[in-house]
Amino acid sequence: MLRVDTIVLGVNDPERAAEFWGRALRYVRRPPRHPEDWIVIEPPAGTAGIPIGLDLSASPAVDFPRIHLDLSISDGRLDEEVDRLVALGAQRVRWEHYPTDPDPTESPYVVLADPEGNRFCVVAPATTPAGATGPAD
Numbered sequence: 001m002l003r004v005d006t007i008v009l010g011v012n013d014p015e016r017a018a019e020f021w022g023r024a025l026r027y028v029r030r031p032p033r034h035p036e037d038w039i040v041i042e043p044p045a046g047t048a049g050i051p052i053g054l055d056l057s058a059s060p061a062v063d064f065p066r067i068h069l070d071l072s073i074s075d076g077r078l079d080e081e082v083d084r085l086v087a088l089g090a091q092r093v094r095w096e097h098y099p100t101d102p103d104p105t106e107s108p109y110v111v112l113a114d115p116e117g118n119r120f121c122v123v124a125p126a127t128t129p130a131g132a133t134g135p136a137d
Helices: 014-025 078-088
Strands: 007-011 039-042 052-056 069-072 109-113 119-123
Parallel strands (some): 007 052
Antiparallel strands (some): 039 052
């Protein structure tokens, strides 16, 4: 059985990317296994999450990437989390694919770019439809 072990992002400045993503996700830097190893940040011990590798790349970030990260927030405060990430160095992305008539049962999201230009989404929980109940206890 396969599982995702690490997500690797191509970046122009691994130090800057490690600083941003470490603070954004509250991850810690893994000690390098080899002197020329790329930077890997990971959740603190005892915390769930997938490590992120930051590897030097000469390829530019693209406007509509084939793969991106969706970062979920648990408390529904989407605007506050977006503001926090922007204060850390993320940039708001002009995204023409936002729904024009959002469905309240679908998760709202905001598209941002990290300081390297890699796009990612910040996703809040969907609004619970009227009359719906949570999972059975």
